[in-house]
Amino acid sequence: MKRYLIPIVLMAALAGCKPAPVVGILTEPTPASSNVPGKEFPKVYPDLRAEFQINAPEAQSVAVDCGKVYPLTKGENGIWSGFTEPLEPGFHYYFIIVDGVRTSDPNSTLYFGCGVDASAIEIPEAGVDFYLDKDVPRGEVRMQRYWSPSMNAWRTCYVYVPAEYEQNPDKRYPVVYIQHGGGEDETGWFRQGKADIILDNLIAAKKAVPMLIVGDYGQAGDFAQILLNETIPTIDANYRTIPDAKHRAMCGLSFGGGQSWSIGLKHPEVFSSIGVFSSGMFGGVGPGAYAPFSVESQLPELVASADAFNQVHDVFYISCGEGDPRIEHTRAAAEALKAAGADVIFKAWPGGHEWQPWRKSLHEFAQMLFK
């Protein structure tokens, strides 16, 4: 955490006075912004420790599991409480463990992750505000239901439309198809990822062109078939899109990053720009989880002609967290792709296999698109 605090402390020392308030710097213990409105705990401290309180008078043991397990201590009143160590800035899923049962914290808003509606805590990052509510024109997120013949079911995708969409009834827009990670769903990029706020802020600052963002549920049936033959036609039929590859991008995180490669990169006639965030497909997620990555086996079309490949891929972006076990394999894959002549952009962010690098990846990727 030092890297977040020292500059401020230093600043204060040099100025010989209290530091001016900086966005993302807490000056006192503060309820997490991810709490159910009005709930005091979990509380985030200026040093980024989190304090938890759980009322469980009859429990034998209560702990918080946010990657590392922190046992809580029982008070006279039957309320268990305790602190974590300073946490990484960003969004962390967590669970409350009551007598060995992994459950959720009634104080937390829940987010679909890890295959369940999971508790989570938002830790602010000093000086970082690109995903925070600002006084800018706000777009909408629309829940678009559509019938899926291949699944024989109604499905819902989330569609972000920029603030100007309704004011420009004759204007058509490019579209980013954005996919969640394993155990998450179509709500993830909007509720956890803040994709709509990120785009509202970028568009207001003229750093990104107005675009639609579509998130669909990707762990279902033959998703390539669903996305290409059902989701995209639904969006092109119901929204004012520019329905060609030049104006379509696909990106995703982890499991969805793999899909951006296997569906997006492999269909240049449909998508011209691709973002692969923290994908395990390059390796680093357990022995034998994935075959060793090789440009020859994975991207023969690049080997055949880098020029032809770069021609049809406007933005080819790969990212990963420095603390993510996938980082070394991802870095190596990006270097191999560059060596093979691909115009690939590789970015490593602080943090692990979590939402903060994914928010930063979308924030950077979106600024490169459709220009």
Next chain:
Amino acid sequence: MKRYLIPIVLMAALAGCKPAPVVGILTEPTPASSNVPGKEFPKVYPDLRAEFQINAPEAQSVAVDCGKVYPLTKGENGIWSGFTEPLEPGFHYYFIIVDGVRTSDPNSTLYFGCGVDASAIEIPEAGVDFYLDKDVPRGEVRMQRYWSPSMNAWRTCYVYVPAEYEQNPDKRYPVVYIQHGGGEDETGWFRQGKADIILDNLIAAKKAVPMLIVGDYGQAGDFAQILLNETIPTIDANYRTIPDAKHRAMCGLSFGGGQSWSIGLKHPEVFSSIGVFSSGMFGGVGPGAYAPFSVESQLPELVASADAFNQVHDVFYISCGEGDPRIEHTRAAAEALKAAGADVIFKAWPGGHEWQPWRKSLHEFAQMLFK
């Protein structure tokens, strides 16, 4: 539950053969439609009992609380399981109690109710399909963010637009402002209540005119001021509404039913139709919770002139569940209002203080509006 099963059994006996499948009749144990997709439990049986399974090898006691508490039994494998008695059809919040701690069930999709993200189980109702997905044109639910000067915060309201909205760029629509109950939020009427599906089905069957439905978070600040001066102007500015009282209605359940009375009924210059579903304001929810209802004190304008009152209120609808402790006071209030000359419609539905009567109330109320 007999009232649901006997007719079918009888039908079968008389016909001397298996009954034809009827919507809402289960022929075998079936995972609840409210489960996280793919989760087997809770499972609903043809007699409407629910079976629960919770993996908690280290727990001392595990129970399900869905109004009544049902203890679960620990199996060899550390999995606790058990049955409820037959449950009322409809949507029921529930909690898992692990060693005395009230928590959620990881198998259930969670719904914001009781002030937390709560587990819930959907029990089908024989022959009732008005809130089920059908192959009809589907509208959208849009998350509309807006800045609230009075709260000094961004707020989000949910806005349903009918399927035809985008196809009729010059057409303007009436609006129903719909409020959730205590401990719920703006998502309640759409996620628990299925308001969008109810309207999709009604509009497709030409039983209701195409309309917008707006759900806002009502347990905040001075909500009358927010709704009248912030929410309604936001909706009129961002959607093609008919911005007059004749084309505005307000309804709500429980806490939101009280608001429909205190805000909607009291502002006939803003709303012409009002629905009060299962409100505690008439009494029946604990001694002294509310002053005894009297037309004279609550509605002097009606006493002054029933004609004038009825003139400005197109639809004045009051409903309550037969099993709701509020039913007797609500029935008495409706009779007093009729005696005072109000053209009030009163409806009692099977069920308690729950979503099934509220879904049925919206289904009936919406068919009366804007005609």
